Amino acid sequence: MLDDRDEPIDTQGAVEDPDAPPRSDELRAARTLREALQATEEASDHDPLRPQAKRTPEARWLAAHLRFPTEMESLGELRARGLARAAKELVQAKRSQAEQRSSTLRQLGRSITGTGGLLLAAALLLLFSWAILDQGSQLRSSQTGNFAGQTAWLLRASLRKGESPAARLDLMLQERLHQRRTHGMRNGVTLVNRHHRLPATMAIAGRESSP
Amino acid sequence: MHPDRTGSDESTERSALLQREKRAVEKAQAGDLAALEPILGSHAEALFMGILGRVGDRTQAEDILKDTFVTALERISTYTFQQRSIYHWLRQIAWNKVIDFHRAQGRRKRLCQALRAELSDTEEAAAPLLLSAAEERLIAQRRIETALSGLHPRYATVIRLRLCEEKPRVACAEALGVSVETFDVLLLRAVRAFRKAYGEPDAG
Numbered sequence: 436m437l438d439d440r441d442e443p444i445d446t447q448g449a450v451e452d453p454d455a456p457p458r459s460d461e462l463r464a465a466r467t468l469r470e471a472l473q474a475t476e477e478a479s480d481h482d483p484l485r486p487q488a489k490r491t492p493e494a495r496w497l498a499a500h501l502r503f504p505t506e507m508e509s510l511g512e513l514r515a516r517g518l519a520r521a522a523k524e525l526v527q528a529k530r531s532q533a534e535q536r537s538s539t540l541r542q543l544g545r546s547i548t549g550t551g552g553l554l555l556a557a558a559l560l561l562l563f564s565w566a567i568l569d570q571g572s573q574l575r576s577s578q579t580g581n582f583a584g585q586t587a588w589l590l591r592a593s594l595r596k597g598e599s600p601a602a603r604l605d606l607m608l609q610e611r612l613h614q615r616r617t618h619g620m621r622n623g624v625t626l627v628n629r630h631h632r633l634p635a636t637m638a639i640a641g642r643e644s645s646p
Numbered sequence: 647m648h649p650d651r652t653g654s655d656e657s658t659e660r661s662a663l664l665q666r667e668k669r670a671v672e673k674a675q676a677g678d679l680a681a682l683e684p685i686l687g688s689h690a691e692a693l694f695m696g697i698l699g700r701v702g703d704r705t706q707a708e709d710i711l712k713d714t715f716v717t718a719l720e721r722i723s724t725y726t727f728q729q730r731s732i733y734h735w736l737r738q739i740a741w742n743k744v745i746d747f748h749r750a751q752g753r754r755k756r757l758c759q760a761l762r763a764e765l766s767d768t769e770e771a772a773a774p775l776l777l778s779a780a781e782e783r784l785i786a787q788r789r790i791e792t793a794l795s796g797l798h799p800r801y802a803t804v805i806r807l808r809l810c811e812e813k814p815r816v817a818c819a820e821a822l823g824v825s826v827e828t829f830d831v832l833l834l835r836a837v838r839a840f841r842k843a844y845g846e847p848d849a850g
Contacts, residue, residue, distance in 0.1 A: 453801060457828075461834060461835070466830070468830070468834050468837060469830050495751075496751075499703075499748070500702070501790055503783060503790055504699050504783055508704065509691055509695075509779065512691075514690075516690075518712050519683045519684075519687040520683060520687075522686065522712050522716045523682070525716055
């Protein structure tokens with residue numbers, strides 16, 4: 436649609452003869468307009484209770500530009516109050532909805548913060564346990580490596596001396612037993628057999644007292 | 647009852663009205679929207695007349711009035727009370743709603759411009775404190791008279807009789823001294839001339 440801001444008011448209406456004989460197309464258009472304005476034909480149009488939704492777009496356009504309300508078309512005190520109350524109730528409902536929404540969001544935020552804190556604490560605990568376990572396994576693996584090195588050294592020394600296999604085995608068993616004993620005393624436990632661990636002192640005492 | 651009338655009674659009444667409005671606005675701004683309800687109700691009639699004169703349809707006018715009240719209640723916290731009725735603020739909101747309505751209907755800008763000009767008039771310090779429903783009717787009438795003054799006098803008469811006053815065709819034809827069929831053609835030409843004056847495409 437064009438903008439009419441710069442359009443001058445058309446004076447054609449003032450120039451042409453209003454009473455010139457009608458053309459056939461004008462007669463047709465006049466009939467269409469008459470039908471479009473049919474709703475305003477009855478004298479009871481000013482009745483405030485009469486619905487005006489039946490107006491055609493043409494009639495609505497003309498009414499918007501040309502119709503001034505009469506005294507009979509007053510809104511009425513009751514309707515006026517009703518509209519004011521309806522507007523207030525609508526705004527109050529909107530506000531309560533907005534408050535409800537914001538409180539829900541706040542609750543959600545609070546629960547997210549709570550859950551997040553809990554998860555963070557759990558993660559920290561996990562990290563701490565992992566660090567301890569990792570340290571322990573490192574210590575164990577270094578000890579294992581040390582034993583293996585000593586066994587290899589004993590084997591090489593025995594071979595160099597030309598000892599008998601029985602003597603070599605005995606030497607290695609003794610050395611291994613000694614190592615186990617000293618390691619058990621350092622750690623507070625001694626491996627007596629595969630399934631039972633006892634404190635080192637008890638293990639030693641038990642062995643000395645046994646026949 | 648009109649607060650702009652001269653005389654001590656009117657002046658007292660006016661200041662009482664302003665005080666009542668001021669208290670209601672303060673309460674509403676504090677969160678008590680119900681306090682503003684009677685004030686809105688008291689201005690509803692005049693606002694309705696103003697809107698109806700620019701929309702032409704009662705149902706639409708009521709909808710716009712309700713929207714106006716909703717917007718006013720929603721924005722009451724932004725309203726600054728001056729030494730005049732809240733009516734002018736409500737009227738501004740209503741006029742903006744009417745402009746939006748015409749825009750949505752695909753209207754050209756001439757009508758919207760006229761409405762905006764009315765808005766700027768009411769913002770002047772010399773503007774009346776309050777407009778009654780009768781005065782709003784009069785303003786709408788004047789606006790239409792101005793629009794018709796650019797037309798051929800015969801066209802203006804035809805439009806005034808049939809569309810402004812909404813008289814039946816027969817009565818209009820009698821008043822003009824022509825047959826009903828001739829009146830129909832006259833009305834068509836008048837409407838076309840009026841539409842052209844507004845830059846609207848000819849619907850005929």
